[in-house]
Amino acid sequence: MSFRLLPTTSSLCMVILLPILWIGQKGLAQPPLEDEFFEKRIRPILVERCYECHSGDARRLEGSLRLDHGSFYPSGGDSGAAVDGENPSESLFLQAIRYEGYEMPPSGKLPAAEIDDLTKWVLAGAPWPEEPIPQSKKEIATFDLASRKDSHWAWSPIVSRPLPEMVKAWGPQSPIDVWIHEGLRSKDLAPVGPASREILIRRLHWDLLGIPPTDQELARWGEEPSEDWYEQMLDALLANPQFGVRFARHWMDLVRYAQSRGHEFDEDIPGAEHYRDYLVRAWNADxxxxxxxxxxxxxxxxxxxxxxxxxxxxxxxxxxxxxxxxxxxxxxxxxxxxxxxxxxxxxxxxxxxxxxxxxxxxxxxxxxxxxxxxxxxxxxxxxxxxxxxxxxxxETDEAEKKIQKELEHTRNQYRGRIESILNQWIPTLDESKRGELVQSMVSSKQGPSPLPSHDPRVRFDAATLPPESFRTNGPAFGLHVQPAGWYSLRLHPQTPNRVRASSFPSIAFDPFWLRQKLVLDRMNTQNRYAQVDQAGGTFLTPSFLLESDRLAFWVRGSFRVFTAVDSHRLIAGPLHGETVFESKAEKESGWRWVLGPNLSRYRNKRVHLEFSAIGSDGFELAQVVSGPVPEGARPAWDADRIEESFVRLQKGSDASIGNQSEDERKLDAWVIAELLDRWSETQSDSTAAAFREEWQRAVESWSEAEDALAKKAPWESRxxxxxxxxxxxxxxxxxxxxxxxxxxxxxxxxxxxxxxxxxxxxxxxxxxxxxxxxxxxxxxxPLVARVIANRLWHHLIGRGIVATTDDFGVQGKAPTHPELLDELAISLRERDWSLKSLIRSICLSNTYRQRTASGDDSPVDPSNEYLAFAHVKKLQGEAVRDGLFLVSGQLDNQLEGGTVRVHLNDFLTGRGRPNQSGPMDGRGRRSLYLEVRRNFLNPMLTAFDMPTPFSSMGRRNVSNVPAQALTMLNDPMIHALAERWADRMLKKDLSDRQRVVEMLRDARGREPSDGEVTRSLAFIEDAGGRSDQASAEIAPSASQRREAWKDFAHVLLNSKELLFCF
Structure with missing residues (x-):
């Protein structure tokens, strides 16, 4: 379409166009458009395609962007300006309609003709006729952070408030009870009174340990005559190692704990179990x-x-x-x-x-x-x-640092001895021999050399690395970079009586640490990054911008390097294999340039490099530069300069570096390192014969000293x-x-x-x-203390003061007792952040020790938010399983001890399915120690609401679905537990009645009534399991009797007392 220019002079055009051009608009390459084109071709598209979501009439304004007036286009919405006045062709509006990043309208791409018209309009400056701004049905909300903060309770400071007047009729009260009773009084409610001793014993065991009390514990605390029996029991349970197991599991819900990565192949997470065990120890240690x-x-x-x-x-x-x-x-x-x-x-x-x-x-x-x-x-x-x-x-980091310091001290001592021998040898050199050495050193410098540190291609240079940027994982690269003007000596890793000298400022792998071993059950077997020997032997460069397709490395020895791009490390498919690169050097090769892999895919990204050594010959890194490999010989020093160094060293009192200039120190260090290399390699030289024996004694003594350190070093670590x-x-x-x-x-x-x-x-x-x-x-x-105090309240009481434990924001629930929440937060701080102390306070309160309600719920507080009585708590899946194992006598309470692989039934299939299945019963371990694989979660625990580990879940879902009942009825593990329990009880020298009483007491945590015992015996008799009242003619067979008692055990495992905490 051609556009007709206004038939006026250019000055008149500007006067006419001023009202419809943006103020401050730059000159545009496109001619101005007429109002007619806008009204016929542009506005209809905007009205039909855009206004539903981006106008004053929109029911919900998307992206805070309005497009129904020209004044909105420069300011735009959440994503920025819709039209770029400086560069219209780069406007977000055009990118969106072309589906280049953004895709608008989302229902489908516009026809090509409409895109062309809108493009012409935008390139012309998106002119808009002069007209009032349409009124909006809904104002665009402005983000006022200060106002939001001031208006919401969670951001307010924690405040200690005076306690209200106590209600004497409600008995002695802790501050917790005072605030709870104040809430009850405001609703004209009253507490129902304390629970029975049997209920409190069981409740406290479930809440603090995640398992019910044993028969012995029921007897001990049920018969304890002391008035403070409850406090004694509480302190004993807080000191019980199973306390850490219970509360570690609560915390693991927050951090989406799992031992595999999920996605397609469900790769292992190496060493995840050590975090789990850390939590158990931390909670137990308070x-x-x-x-x-x-x-x-x-x-x-x-x-x-x-x-x-x-x-x-x-x-x-x-x-x-x-x-x-x-x-x-x-x-x-x-x-x-x-x-x-x-x-x-x-x-x-x-x-x-x-x-x-x-x-x-x-x-x-x-x-x-x-x-x-x-x-x-x-x-x-x-x-x-x-x-x-x-x-x-x-396990070994502290000991390794100590050994590394001792190792450096030992090497410095023998460095002095070697220098002394060298100091005696240098003056014996005649002019001819010195000339030979000088020429050989000059020849050794004719090959490629590192770039000057100031060269713009340099991305990493050991010579200029600040001390705070020296980062290693483990001791193998030492404690610091080797500085310029210094040379290092190390025993040759494979050849006795030889030393290796280096004077380049470098990051050097120490072969002393080749003995290190890792203790790791499993690794990401498909992950190529797992090949990198990270733990104990990795050096990390500072991050830098990758501005070339390749990098080149100035190194000595064999190495592997991982290019960390966007922190991606799970390299188990067709992409990104080039980030793991290795280069093997010929034996005894010197410094060389190595060209790295093609990294063009990652150009203009920030990366860092992680280097580790390959083999036993040692590895040194001096420089990383943007590729290609630097070309040409750059001899650092000529023969005259090297000769001057010899003269200085011959005149000195010893061979150590003196107070020369920096360049002279570098040269002298290099000359000494070269001499030591030559000395070590050519001990048969007649000039050095007089010093050979002393050299050998020194090196042998040095080797013995390092061997002694090696015997002290801890080589194995998880x-x-x-x-x-x-x-x-x-x-x-x-x-x-x-x-x-x-x-x-x-x-x-x-x-x-x-x-x-x-x-x-x-x-x-x-x-x-x-x-x-x-x-x-x-x-x-105010948040950290409030949040954790609320979490503890939630786990013990059954509902948080803030019910939405992970969301204290506007969309979360408001606190039912804000004064109490602050009281708990202040108490936590004042008690040096002791979690056990706060738990103890809550458990000692009358509020915690109330009985559960009987009868109809109060119409004033139907959900019991104000706690007139105790909540009946549905047990978490782990507690249900562990309780079943304890009652049936199969629970193993061992702490730590590794992880039990997930049991794979016929329904757990798919990619990444482990090659090995764990035992159905998990070896009787507590549920905490069962493997958590994202793609193969434990079916029973999942049925009982164990969260899928993808984000924080401070408050688990509580469901009552058929899958739970079907699990308890049909799961082979439940049947196996019932059978083992029955077998164990049948081996006891008890009457059937005694056996029934004991099993009822174990399952329900209380003495059974006569009616319960009678009904149980009748059930067993009907099933053919009674023998103490049967005649010889009608006595059940052993298999009948065993099956009847197994059925009875199965019934008891389905008891409400093993599914709920009352």
């Missing part, structure tokens, strides 16, 4: 919650990590494994999209678990309801981009997932959550509503997670 938070957020950064009390391994670092328990995807096409999905899950789990806030809801825009901005969300990304996954040798600090990096705000649409960089910081913007620091070299943990625990933050 680790202060403040320390639990610090360890989860930054346990790897603790200056003095918490150690196991007897085995001395690093406990603190194990907590950081929770970040990596999520689902991982193998071979994603878009690694950045995959990373943002993983980060989203990590932010979601972190914020719900510790803050009770749905921060992940701000991924695409400011939170719709809470005082959480889009920037808050992406500020968290920076902490995650600055931290890396690793497998850590947690490994666990953990975080490792990397280069401090901020991330970008992603428009509408789209990783292809980065906007401005967002500094790493805490939530703005909790003072995050005031605490931004730019002087932190690493992630800043340690500072984040302290900000979370600051007295000004």
């Amino acid at each position: 680790l202060p919650y403040s320390d639990l938070v610090r360890e989860h957020v930054a346990g790897d950064l603790q200056e003095h990590p918490r150690r196991h009390p007897t085995k001395r391994w690093n406990e603190s670092i194990l907590a950081t494994g929770f970040w990596f328990l999520g689902e991982w995807v193998h071979s994603p096409v878009d690694t950045r999209k995959d990373e943002t999905d993983r980060f989203d899950n990590m932010v979601d789990v972190f914020s719900k678990s510790f803050l009770g806030m749905t921060v992940a809801c701000a991924r695409c825009h400011d939170h719709k309801f809470d005082a959480i901005s889009n920037e808050d969300y992406y500020a968290m990304y920076g902490y995650l981009r600055s931290s890396h996954y690793r497998l850590v040798r947690f 490994v666990a997932m953990a975080m490792q600090d990397g280069s401090g990096q901020n991330d970008f705000l992603l428009i509408r959550g789209n990783p292809d649409k980065p906007a401005e960089e967002v500094p790493r910081r805490f939530l703005e509503a909790l003072g995050g913007k005031e605490t931004v620091r730019n002087d932190i070299h690493g992630s800043g997670r340690l500072e984040l943990a302290e900000q979370m625990l600051a007295p000004e933050n």
